[in-house]
Amino acid sequence: MALKYISTRGTAPALNFEDVMLTGLATDGGLYVPEACPKISEQGFKAMQGKSYVDVAHRVIFPFVEGSIDDGTLHGLLKDTYAQFHDEEIAPIVSLDENLSVMELFHGPTLAFKDFALQFLGRMFDYSLSKRGQKITVVGATSGDTGSAAIEACRDRDCVEIFILHPKGRVSDVQRRQMTTVTSPNVHNIAIEGSFDDCQDMVKSMFNDQKFRQEINMSAINSINWARICAQVAYYVYAWVQMMDKVDRISFVVPTGNFGNIYAGYVAQSMGVPMDKLIVATNKNDILHRFFQTGKMEATTVEPTLSPSMDIQISSNFERLLFDLYGRDGAAVVKTMDHFRQNGPFEMDDETMTRLHVLFDSARLNDEETSKVIKTVHEKMGYLSDPHTAVGLGAALQYREKHPETAHLVTLATADPSKFPDAVEKASGVFPELPSFLSDLHQREEKYDVLPNDLNKVMAYIRQNMKQSSAA
């Protein structure tokens, strides 16, 4: 039976998986969620023991896509997706002590956990589009990490053309080179003479220009896409399957920005993973931590930190959790979200917060604390972590101090330390080298064009370059 997806704002039409994946945002401005969450029984988890990551992911993802893609095709796409990873276990779990582990999610081609979902999404897009005889153009802005993961996911895909805008001179060398050394003809890097916000504003304007949007069949592969969420549910289940013989329950600590990763943990819990706590770990940009502590959602300005991929003010995936908290009442979500956009802060009642705290907790670390965690975890536990992972590890250690009886804590390691070598070296004294498959990154040839901060020029560039590559 094919699962239907409904919008968190209640009025967009229900769609199947494939249409949800290709649409992204619902027409009423909401996010799509499954009408009912598929379940896995204890027997079901037991049956996955000893299975490969691909087999577990297949078992977890299939109920979400049934009706849109057949069993064998899904397995083939997953096999191809995770063949790009540089660790046989795909998501190895490293034990730090008897009740603290890290699950390493950074063995993909761009060294961050986003590869888990984007490598899958790129292949799913290509599969669906070629079946339909369609092509899309992905246009995105990046301050670093997402751009390279999206480019790696879309490179050499026949049905996808990708344009990524980055602010010239304002992304790190490693980040820029991870994007600009991909020389596939369907990949177009543009360095904008402006800031990240300028880049993002241009992408938004292009999306709002209906004529242009249709002309190029423009699409986004941002983190609200359900296909990304369901790919991420798989590693929570995988962790539980590894642990289930040793512990009764499990807790996860998740370095959080857009709330996509931790929301996937919530879905895993809804599917049946016996979770004690899901802990939101934030840096100084702590809107979510403040919300979980006080019940008040209030945006402030974004400040740069050592963990840039978590420098986010409004976490778009939070709306999916809100929908469940409101008893799946789309009208109530609309009311809150409209209020939040127009008038600012909203507050949750105590009863709802009590329900929320059964599963969720939160912690915050500033840069100084983050550096200290990198140093002490390296010295005391022999584990070198990147600044994002360190925020999670710090949150785990804080939580354990307050709750010594806690279930086994698994911290998600979201990036390889070598992606942020300067911060890691400064904190620990150890310079993390890039893995061998990227060791020649600084010698590879770069390909990108520099454009002024001018919307019309960027649109003309996109039109021009699309024509050239479809003629080729």
Ligand SMILES: *Cc1c(COP(=O)(O)O)cnc(C)c1O
């Ligand atoms: C994107 C990212 C995060 C934040 O994940 P969300 O799903 O946005 O909450 C954390 N760490 C790293 C390294 C990332 O790239």
